[in-house]
Amino acid sequence: MRIEDKYGSPDERYSYKSALIDWMRRTHEPVRAGRITVRIAEKLGFCWGVDRAVAMVWDAIRKNPGRRLWLLNQIIHNPKVNEDFRQNGVQFIFGKYAEPGGFNRVQKGDVVIIPAFSAEVEHLMRMEAIGCEIVDTTCPWVEKPHRRVRKYVEEGCTVVIHGQPGHDETRATCSLVDSLHGKWLVLRGHEDADLLCAALRGEAPLAPLRGRFLQQSSRDFDPERDLSRIGMVNQTTMLATESAEIAKKVGAAVAARDASTLRLPVAKAPASFKDFDTICPATQDNQDAVIALTGATPPDLFLVLGGYDSSNTANLLRAAHARYGTYHVQEPSSIAADAIRHRDPTTGQEAITYGWLPSGPLQIALSAGASTPDTELAAVIRKLAEAVGASVTEPQSAATAS
Numbered sequence: 386m387r388i389e390d391k392y393g394s395p396d397e398r399y400s401y402k403s404a405l406i407d408w409m410r411r412t413h414e415p416v417r418a419g420r421i422t423v424r425i426a427e428k429l430g431f432c433w434g435v436d437r438a439v440a441m442v443w444d445a446i447r448k449n450p451g452r453r454l455w456l457l458n459q460i461i462h463n464p465k466v467n468e469d470f471r472q473n474g475v476q477f478i479f480g481k482y483a484e485p486g487g488f489n490r491v492q493k494g495d496v497v498i499i500p501a502f503s504a505e506v507e508h509l510m511r512m513e514a515i516g517c518e519i520v521d522t523t524c525p526w527v528e529k530p531h532r533r534v535r536k537y538v539e540e541g542c543t544v545v546i547h548g549q550p551g552h553d554e555t556r557a558t559c560s561l562v563d564s565l566h567g568k569w570l571v572l573r574g575h576e577d578a579d580l581l582c583a584a585l586r587g588e589a590p591l592a593p594l595r596g597r598f599l600q601q602s603s604r605d606f607d608p609e610r611d612l613s614r615i616g617m618v619n620q621t622t623m624l625a626t627e628s629a630e631i632a633k634k635v636g637a638a639v640a641a642r643d644a645s646t647l648r649l650p651v652a653k654a655p656a657s658f659k660d661f662d663t664i665c666p667a668t669q670d671n672q673d674a675v676i677a678l679t680g681a682t683p684p685d686l687f688l689v690l691g692g693y694d695s696s697n698t699a700n701l702l703r704a705a706h707a708r709y710g711t712y713h714v715q716e717p718s719s720i721a722a723d724a725i726r727h728r729d730p731t732t733g734q735e736a737i738t739y740g741w742l743p744s745g746p747l748q749i750a751l752s753a754g755a756s757t758p759d760t761e762l763a764a765v766i767r768k769l770a771e772a773v774g775a776s777v778t779e780p781q782s783a784a785t786a787s
């Protein structure tokens with residue numbers, strides 16, 4: 386999409402709107418096309434933070450004709466949106482769209498845009514040293530764990546994060562802790578948490594945690610020295626139920642350790658564990674909406690649309706139930722009658738499943754990550770209709786099938 390196409394009326398200009406999806410949101414009606422009925426989750430797609438970040442990039446493009454514009458990395462984890470910015474002259478410093486040379490090509494006076502996930506402290510310092518103009522689209526909800534980890538470090542706690550070690554947001558949070566000379570450890574999920582808890586309870590030695598979490602902890606993290614006080618936060622887009630369970634089990638393990646060391650009842654052991662829920666409201670709402678859509682009466686199929694790198698999209702898949710299959714697809718072109726291209730949740734790799742559409746009437750439920758434009762959602766519904774030899778009429782005529 387070119388920038389000229391983006392600037393319509395003020396209400397329309399940024400948000401990749403779709404009349405079909407607007408209609409489905411407003412009426413709560415499904416789309417019926419041939420033998421399929423497609424329902425969308427009550428809350429899905431672009432969150433406030435993404436809408437704002439995307440708008441800020443379009444503004445930066447509009448206000449800086451002739452200047453070099455850089456995105457530090459993907460603005461959000463959606464290939465279509467990043468590609469739109471690239472087509473409008475924005476270059477990328479890091480990540481899959483990076484220009485050769487990256488940071489070395491950034492010059493004084495260039496505009497550098499910080500993505501919604503925030504940025505690592507050393508990159509911020511480098512931009513300042515070069516003398517770039519910075520456009521910071523960091524979502525305010527991402528700043529919440531930042532404020533909390535500052536407090537934890539001041540209080541002498543090691544920061545334990547439930548998150549994905551390589552995710553942009555978590556890397557930024559860890560770099561902030563490093564810059565404050567604190568210690569951090571990232572737990573990917575229950576398996577990591579169980580290892581930590583067993584060692585905290587004294588059922589396994591602490592020292593081997595160093596090697597086990599080498600890529601998931603601060604450089605000088607020493608499990609025998611650094612776990613006396615723990616402060617937990619989570620990446621804003623994790624599965625909320627999993628974050629709550631992990632915080633609970635780590636807190637219980639710390640309390641059991643302290644009670645045993647001090648020979649006190651668990652309830653009287655000193656509080657050397659703190660937890661602060663930093664899941665953002667949009668992530669929580671989208672997960673709740675998927676549970677509501679698929680929990681009581683599972684549809685035949687559940688599809689979630691979003692970038693393969695998108696943490697919140699992957700977690701929507703984990704929250705869903707379906708009778709025959711759940712699929713994380715990245716783009717409308719992933720869908721065809723005989724095959725579906727999707728991200729395998731076990732391996733994290735792209736996979737193709739043939740014969741994925743069961744015969745007979747099908748109820749299909751659809752959600753989308755917080756970085757997925759409505760226009761892409763509408764295109765997926767049209768591809769689903771095509772896959773069963775039908776089509777979707779425009780919403781003015783009640784969005785039913787031909």
Ligand code: SF4
Nearest residue numbers: 432434524526665755
């Ligand atoms: S998913 Fe949450 S934290 Fe991420 S941009 Fe949206 S509102 Fe902000």
